[in-house]
Amino acid sequence: MSPAPSTPAYRRLSVEERRAQLLDAALSLFAQRVPEEVSLDDVAEAAGVSRPLVYRYFPGGKQQLYEAALRSAAEELRHCLDEPHEGPPLSRLARVLDRYLAFVDQHATGFTALLRGxxxxxxxxxxxxxxxxxxSAAEQILGHLQxxxxxxxxxxxxxxxxxAVEAASLIWLDEGRQPPxxxxxxxxxxxxxxxxxxxxxxxxxxxxLMRRVRAFEDG
Amino acid sequence: MSPAPSTPAYRRLSVEERRAQLLDAALSLFAQRVPEEVSLDDVAEAAGVSRPLVYRYFPGGKQQLYEAALRSAAEELRHCLDEPHEGPPLSRLARVLDRYLAFVDQHATGFTALLRGxxxxxxxxxxxxxxxxxxSAAEQILGHLQxxxxxxxxxxxxxxxxxAVEAASLIWLDEGRQPPxxxxxxxxxxxxxxxxxxxxxxxxxxxxLMRRVRAFEDG
Structure with missing residues (x-):
């Protein structure tokens, strides 16, 4: 087998790959701008394809692309919330919050627009x-607490x-990510x-439950 | 001066009175049904007027009526949050919460639809x-805390x-107003x-601040 060409522009993508590529482009645009300021042309340009190609994959236009990008961001966030059931429960919660805040940081504008309504x-x-x-976040927490x-x-x-955590992250973004x-x-x-x-x-x-958590933390 | 006629249907309302009457009708419909299920005909019927009359007062139709009703509900809620700066701060907070929960109870469906997004x-x-x-709620609280x-x-x-209080009220409505x-x-x-x-x-x-609040409560 010969190696795949190294210049992405010349490689022919499969349907699945092309869809993923368009979604990636949409996701990073929707993460950093309010939906009102993202056009299909922007998505086409970011993905280096034509506008009709975007329509071929997302015939519902911007609304469909937004929902697909949101579903993909939700999947990513759900993934962030996954944490092994090992070690002190509060350390697990702290690690999940670290990943959550990193997600919020990366998706700032889109996250804010989404939750502001x-x-x-x-x-x-x-x-x-x-x-x-x-x-899922609630189920995760209750699962960790057994x-x-x-x-x-x-x-x-x-x-x-x-x-309250959601509210805190919106305020945190508003306040220039303070406190650290x-x-x-x-x-x-x-x-x-x-x-x-x-x-x-x-x-x-x-x-x-609290007695169990405290015993775990103290033990 | 002769007394105003006692049968409201025959009384000619001023522009202001008519507007207030239409808003009242809209508000009680929007409080108890999701906006999708309120039509201008419903508002006209509830107010006992014709649909064209509703349009004369609210040419923007349902959207304009909804926003006006929301503004009026927001005013009412803001009024609920008003509390004299007298007595122990936590008793004031409790009284405001009593009025807030009564408001939520009365505007259940509309409140839920509004905050669910x-x-x-x-x-x-x-x-x-x-x-x-x-x-304003945040300002009220900080004001009471001086x-x-x-x-x-x-x-x-x-x-x-x-x-968190908002979230609690939505869950409270979902759970059949439990706990009491x-x-x-x-x-x-x-x-x-x-x-x-x-x-x-x-x-x-x-x-x-907390030292002051506790001193007030204990004193």
Missing amino acids: GSVVETSRTTAIVDGVRR VTDPGPRLRMTVRMWIT AEELRDWLVEQFMAVMGVTAARDAQTAA | GSVVETSRTTAIVDGVRR VTDPGPRLRMTVRMWIT AEELRDWLVEQFMAVMGVTAARDAQTAA
Whole structure:
């Protein structure tokens, strides 16, 4: 077999490869600009292809491309949230937050536009994609805490904390990424423990859980 | 002067009164149904007027009516957040939360649709209206705490807590208004103290503030 040509421009891409390439180009544009400021021409130019080719792959135009890029970003974010079930739970949470904040940092403008809402490309479908990530984040946390049947107070606490983390990342971007990511990460872990502690005083399941987490951290 | 006729249907309304009546009708429809399920005919019927009359007052149709209703709901919510600067700060917070949860309860469907996002009537204008209420809520809290120049950590903590309260109210509605409003209110106040306590360990301004709040509560 002869080696693949080294100049990408001359290589013929498979349908799958071409689709992935267009998505990559769209994703990096949507990550750094508000959707209103990304045109199909921009995507075509960034991918080094013609506008009709973009339409051939995404006949629904910008809306379809945006949703596909969002789905792909959601997949990437979900991947960030994956963490082995090993070691002290709070260190795992800290590592996940490190990766989450790096993701937020890289996708700043798109992330902000998406979560701020009111964008022309926002639909019940895009909202559902974002909600899916929030749901997996909650499941991840409960999984790490080895809770299989979370009661309403525990679930509400975890979901509230996740929303607070989202709010924190938007504010963090607004404030020129202050405080530094490591400080924000530690602060968010402390807030998690604080709100779980408050719920523990009202909910036996959360109380038992907190005893386990603290024993792990101290042991 | 002769008394005004007592049957409202026969009374001729002023332009202002008519507008207010149409807005009231729209507001109660948008509070209880998702915007997709409210038509101008519904508003006309609820107000007991013709569809052309609705258009005369709101030539922009449903979108304009929705935004006007939202503005009026935002005004009402802002009014709920008003609380005299008297008595222990945490009791004030509890009273504001009581009124907030009553508002959420009354505007359940509309509130949920609005904050969930992805609705066809959502625009950067509707987002700005909601953000305006969030901003006043933060200012109210800092005002009650007698902070005139909040640092970034204190501001972030207050804004995160406000977002968490919003998340809690959406979950609360989803879960059939469980836990009971009084329990949720106390729990949210406790969370406020817990996250402020965490920030106090990292921020001198918040630490001083918390000492004042605790002294007030204990005194």
